[in-house]
Structure formats: structure tokens, C-alpha cells
Amino acid sequence: MTDVFTVLAQDHQEVKAMLAELEQGPTRAAGANQDQLALRKKMTEQLIIEESRHEALEEMYFWLAVREHLHSGDALADEATEQEQAAKQVLADLDKLGSGDADFEKLLAKFIVDAREHIEFEESRVWPLLRAALSAETSADLGTKIAEGKKTAPTRPHPHTPPSPGALKTAGPVAAAADKARDAVTGRGD
Ligand SMILES: [Fe+2]
Numbered sequence: 001m002t003d004v005f006t007v008l009a010q011d012h013q014e015v016k017a018m019l020a021e022l023e024q025g026p027t028r029a030a031g032a033n034q035d036q037l038a039l040r041k042k043m044t045e046q047l048i049i050e051e052s053r054h055e056a057l058e059e060m061y062f063w064l065a066v067r068e069h070l071h072s073g074d075a076l077a078d079e080a081t082e083q084e085q086a087a088k089q090v091l092a093d094l095d096k097l098g099s100g101d102a103d104f105e106k107l108l109a110k111f112i113v114d115a116r117e118h119i120e121f122e123e124s125r126v127w128p129l130l131r132a133a134l135s136a137e138t139s140a141d142l143g144t145k146i147a148e149g150k151k152t153a154p155t156r157p158h159p160h161t162p163p164s165p166g167a168l169k170t171a172g173p174v175a176a177a178a179d180k181a182r183d184a185v186t187g188r189g190d
């Protein structure tokens with residue numbers, strides 16, 4: 001049984017590694033060739049998939065637990081989901097652009113800064129409090145739900161779906177099925 005923090009930390013490590021790799025370029029401005037630009041777009045698509053799944057599952061399970069178990073839970077969850085909704089909009093915009101587009105690097109650079117701040121917020125402001133508040137059993141149960149949920153979580157940002165667990169539980173599978181259909185057509189996904 002893996003506890004929820006281990007499951008989420010793995011995701012964060014993966015995302016941070018992707019951000020670091022993307023940060024290294026090469027970008028169009030730095031003279032990237034067509035193959036390098038195509039690879040950059042593909043890496044960004046992979047980042048969008050990972051990030052969309054991760055945030056959707058946090059909304060479905062993690063923030064709900066934060067609200068339930070912490071006195072300051074509502075304030076923390078509100079602040080975090082606001083960050084997540086803003087990030088989703090950036091990713092949705094980024095998803096529409098090619099890596100040779102003028103705005104691509106601007107949006108990506110913004111996302112990189114915001115994503116690192118968001119991860120830091122979760123890990124340093126929220127996790128210590130929740131870690132102290134959850135029983136080992138509840139933590140393991142949450143970890144399992146999130147790990148299992150990856151199979152059916154949305155792979156696109158969906159910034160217009162409200163970040164409530166209920167909305168995601170109903171809209172989630174429908175959105176995820178539509179995302180999967182698109183992944184199949186565009187050759188994305190795992
Ligand atoms: Fe998050």
C-alpha cells in the first residue's frame with residue numbers, strides 16, 4: 001500500500017523532470033531545427049497529459065480530503081485549485097500552438113514558473129498539515145484511489161470544467177473518453 005504523498009510525490013518528480021528538460025531547449029529562437037521542434041512539441045504534449053491527469057485526480061480526491069481533515073482546508077484548497085485552474089488555461093492555450101509559434105515559449109515559460117510554485121505550495125504548505133491529520137489507513141486508501149484513477153483520468157486540461165470533485169466525477173469519465181479518442185487520432189498518450 002502506497003500512501004497518498006508517495007503517489008503524488010512521484011508525479012511531482014516526473015513533472016519537474018519534464019520541466020527541467022523543456023527548459024534546456026533548444027527553442028526556435030535558439031535555432032532548433034524541425035526535428036527538434038517536433039520533439040519539443042511532443043514533450044509538451046506529454047507534459048500536458050501528465051499534468052492534466054495529476055490535477056484532475058487531486059481535485060477528485062486530494063483537495064476533498066484537505067477540506068475534510070484540516071481546519072484551514074477550505075482556504076488551502078481554494079488557493080490551490082485557483083492555481084490549478086489558471087495553469088489549465090495556460091496548458092489549453094499551449095496545446096493549440098506549435099513549438100515554432102511566437103507565443104509557445106512565452107506560455108511554456110509561464111507554465112514552468114507557475115507549476116514549480118504550485119508544487120512547492122502543495123508540498124510545503126499543505127502536505128505537512130495533512131500528513132499529520134490523516135491516519136495511515138486513510139492515506140493509503142487515498143493513494144490507491146489516485147493511483148488507480150490514472151487509468152481513467154482526463155488527459156487534457158479542461159479549464160472550463162469547475163474544479164469540484166462532483167463535477168469531475170460526472171464529467172471526468174466522459175471527458176476522459178473524449179480525450180482518449182483524440183489521443184488515438186493524434187497518436188498521443190501512453
Ligand atoms: Fe495540484
Ligand SMILES: [Fe+2]
Pocket residue numbers: 008012054058119122
Ligand atoms: Fe500536485
